[in-house]
Amino acid sequence: MGLTGPVLVVGTGLLGTSIALAARRAGLDVLLSDVSPEHLRTASGLGAGRPVADGDAPQLVVVATPPDHLGVAIAEALTRYDAVVTDVGSVKSAPLREVSERVGAEALERYVGSHPMAGSERSGPLAASAALFEARPWAVTPHPSSDPGAVELVSALASACGATVVTLPPEEHDRAVARTSHLPHLLAVLVAGRLADAPAAHLSLSGQGVRDVTRVAGSDPALWQQIVASNAPAVLELLSEVRAELDAMITAVSGGSREGLGVLLDRGVAGTQAIPGKHGGPVRATAPVFVSLPDHPGELARLFADAGVIGVNIEDVRIDHDPGRDTGLVELVVAEDSALHLAASLEDRGWVVHG
């Protein structure tokens, strides 16, 4: 059973609208619904699809409502339409339990949960993008009685959105995101909490490290309340592991035990190395090349044109503007073994290269 549409997206927030835009880009007919007429109007206006009407018969329904409403909304979709239904909630066991209490066995077969690992600190349809899922993991979480054709259809949607499908059972998914998403979020919140009433002089020493650690803590608290509540068992298991390690850390630091602290620090390094590369592959060694340039866009174009002629593939770029200066600093991230070649070749072409 191929994905031919129409696809109905229920809930036109950041995720729902992004999926709708990506599905439209893939040539599918997209229907939209939302309890907020404003969100619905905005999403339609962005070209994400048209409001669903009586008589529409979607092939696939994507429920993208807030976590608290998932169970009810999924059951409603299964009852109203003879369609495959998925949702994009961050937690999978709790909604599945609710759905199985609300619908019969036949309808339950048409339900397959899923969870795209993409998001933003921003929310609402205006922050949506068809490119949000490009090269990101998208978990598809069949339950024992899910119809194989339904699983295929949901996987096809993820692929059509440019994502990489990862299939795993709902409970396994919830343990995985507790570890890779919910725990990092909650500890980032604790770090950020220590900054809330810090003196300005202390905060003026903030470097890139604390910005990176705390960034996710800026996300919508109402949404995260729901996510954490619906995955409480898996989250609590990890929080109590962390509590034991925090106690060990406090004991080591207060007792001056460098070995005790060393064990924890080494384990942290091992953890950072366990995370797979950006696209699931191994982590590639990269090195930065810093280049000064006058802070206007023409120079940036000239720099990239020169890098193109030199033939080194640029993996990432960071730009450091300082409003108080008239030169900017560009960091070109390239494969480690190309860095010296790029730096020397750019210098030959008259660029001021640092390092």
Added chain:
Amino acid sequence: MGLTGPVLVVGTGLLGTSIALAARRAGLDVLLSDVSPEHLRTASGLGAGRPVADGDAPQLVVVATPPDHLGVAIAEALTRYDAVVTDVGSVKSAPLREVSERVGAEALERYVGSHPMAGSERSGPLAASAALFEARPWAVTPHPSSDPGAVELVSALASACGATVVTLPPEEHDRAVARTSHLPHLLAVLVAGRLADAPAAHLSLSGQGVRDVTRVAGSDPALWQQIVASNAPAVLELLSEVRAELDAMITAVSGGSREGLGVLLDRGVAGTQAIPGKHGGPVRATAPVFVSLPDHPGELARLFADAGVIGVNIEDVRIDHDPGRDTGLVELVVAEDSALHLAASLEDRGWVVHG
């Protein structure tokens, strides 16, 4: 007393060599020393300066040794040279205490601690860059008997390296970095530690959030053992605050108290908003514009050339390569009120813009 050099850098690791390169760029004569002849040779070979010789009379000595050796190395420099001496260690009270036990009152006046808020997960002279300090804060931490001329000289070095000087007392500095650097580091270590023995299927769901939260935990554990040990009192105070909040978090999640969790999440949001903007100014609202392009460097140059003609200033750039595809995705970060204009103008010029 102006900074005229020579500047002697003791310890040619990442920080020492970067300072030497920046001082050379500023036209200063730079002398180098290191217990490792190999590091010294590498740093000299990079153009960071020449090895110090008998009879050299530096105006300013910068001690950039590992934290454990700071006290001894600073005292030695104060005794051997009639020069102003600073260090670039991450903690300021402990070395000051050691130095004041080892040298007389006259020599102590010539010592002013400092701490550039810049670094890297990489280490050693080959990772050094003259641009490392550009637009970063650089703490200068005079003690009560520091000579004002010495304070000026150290501040002049920080400015010559392109950094923004933040002056504060040593104890205040240590409390500040415990909050903005050491605590974030230690909690990132606890999050990363949970990943060390996680199943591969769990890790395959890792998104940008967990990567950002844990990045700093990949830094050299031996260095961090020393940093944390030398700032133990300030670090312990914060760790026990976090322990109390973690207990509150566990109670809230296990008791199903959304209000209790909400208070903590709200405080986290407030903390992320308290961090000043990249260059000390207020945080500016930005928005991303996603553009597809064939994954070769010439297209990137063409994109920047077009953005230049459109006249929108690009604040940051992210490139998302997928080795399995022949198109790349570029995220241009611009001021929020320019995003729609940029997106529309790029589309007019034939670019595929998402969102």
